[in-house]
Amino acid sequence: MKAIREGRIKLILPLYAVIQGLYGFLINAVALLPLEFLKKAIDEDMWGFGWVRECLWEKKEAECFWPELVRILKEQADRTEDKDLAGAVEKLIFLVNIGVGIRKPGLVEMLYLISIYNFFAHMPVTLDGTNMSVREPEDLFDEKLIAGYTEWLKAQGREREAEYLWSQFQALAREAKEKCEAGIARLAEVLSAVK
Secondary structure, three states, rough: OOOHHOOOOOOOOHHHHHHHHHHHHHHHHHHOOOOHHHHHHOOOOOOHHHHHHHHHHHHHOHHHHHHHHHHHHHHHHHHHHOOHHHHHHHHHHHHHHHHHHHHOHHHHHHHHHHHHHHHHHOOOOOOOOOEEEEEHHHHHHHHHHHHHHHHHHHHHOHHEEEEEEEHHHHHHHHHHHHHHHHHHHHHHHHHHHHH
């Protein structure tokens, strides 16, 4: 976890593996800007947002997220020359597997939130092996971009991931865009009142 926090291990997962969480963040966090979000961050455990649990387990994003998380962690362990770090990553993979297996999902939820944060923090994010990228959060609302990536996934034989990505775009993009714009507008009002 220290290596993840320090950026020595980068958790930047494919868009389809975190799409619901990205929209969830925009709907549940950015939409609450400014004061409501700060109050929530102070009053609640930052890792305990209910929407994270809902996205992963109730709405089943874990089915896309979890295999990609394990794949990326294994790739990072295989690439590093630091044997101690590689061993720590293997232990983390084991803990993630156990956490999912015994229904103690806190570790997976924390890694999910880190992955969402990393997606936003490392923009522009190139979408897998394509020449397409998400340059700013607003690109998540771009139907042409998401449709193009969906088609690319299908061409790669990743039908399930493509269908999941498109269904999440159709279900959540409009609400996320509206709430994000409203939150940003409220923040602009507060900032202009401070002047």
